[in-house]
Amino acid sequence: AQTVTQSQPEMSVQEAETVTLSCTYDTSESDYYLFWYKQPPSRQMILVIRQEAYKQQNATENRFSVNFQKAAKSFSLKISDSQLGDAAMYFCAYNAGGTSYGKLTFGQGTILTVHP
Amino acid sequence: DSGVTQTPKHLITATGQRVTLRCSPRSGDLSVYWYQQSLDQGLQFLIQYYNGEERAKGNILERFSAQQFPDLHSELNLSSLELGDSALYFCASSVRLRADTGELFFGEGSRLTVL
Numbered sequence: 001a002q003t004v005t006q007s008q009p010e011m012s013v014q015e016a017e018t019v020t021l022s023c024t025y026d027t028s029e030s031d032y033y034l035f036w037y038k039q040p041p042s043r044q045m046i047l048v049i050r051q052e053a054y055k056q057q058n059a060t061e062n063r064f065s066v067n068f069q070k071a072a073k074s075f076s077l078k079i080s081d082s083q084l085g086d087a088a089m090y091f092c093a094y095n096a097g098g099t100s101y102g103k104l105t106f107g108q109g110t111i112l113t114v115h116p
Numbered sequence: 117d118s119g120v121t122q123t124p125k126h127l128i129t130a131t132g133q134r135v136t137l138r139c140s141p142r143s144g145d146l147s148v149y150w151y152q153q154s155l156d157q158g159l160q161f162l163i164q165y166y167n168g169e170e171r172a173k174g175n176i177l178e179r180f181s182a183q184q185f186p187d188l189h190s191e192l193n194l195s196s197l198e199l200g201d202s203a204l205y206f207c208a209s210s211v212r213l214r215a216d217t218g219e220l221f222f223g224e225g226s227r228l229t230v231l
Contacts, residue, residue: 042224043204043224043225044118044222044223044224044225045206045208045220045222046118046222047219047220050219091159095214097214098214099172100172100214101147101164101166101171101172101213101214102147102149102164102171102172102208102210102213102214102220103161103164103172103174104151104161104220105161106158106159106160107158108158109158109159
């Protein structure tokens, strides 16, 4: 079974600084999809960024980028120029594609605090 | 606002009771997903429907059932409730069948408290 591990229960960063959230996963699949979701206090899960395993290039979305290391099964999220609005719980998620359809396997989450 | 509507937002009930959680997906989305978020288990996938048919099943208890109606809204029924069923239940929707081809849009969740 696929598992997703986020080893940092909490992280903090100063406004305008850079922070990296870690995620590792376990899978026997060669093609799969990885995601970072943000859950602010409003509770609603919001997609931050996604990565297809067959793509070697790391995904970027404005201030958010990932470091995808397929061999190491590592998928970290880097937030640059952190803003107060980035404070939230961040979840790493995995989808095996194919007949997994919409099933996402989530990590335990990392609470990110942004200090002004 | 994701466009996914869940009701009720909060629900308090007693052990042994039955509740129904409702989800209206975004306009045009055919897939509906149910997830459970608890302190013990984290975020867990329960079940997925696509255009009225069950397509994927996760760690959903036998006491729980779901369906998707012709108008595409979905209901999650939880029966014989136990204290451990207290959790935040999320509904999500997407246009396509597979998560790899698109984004899942989540509702704000239904907070269930079982006393």
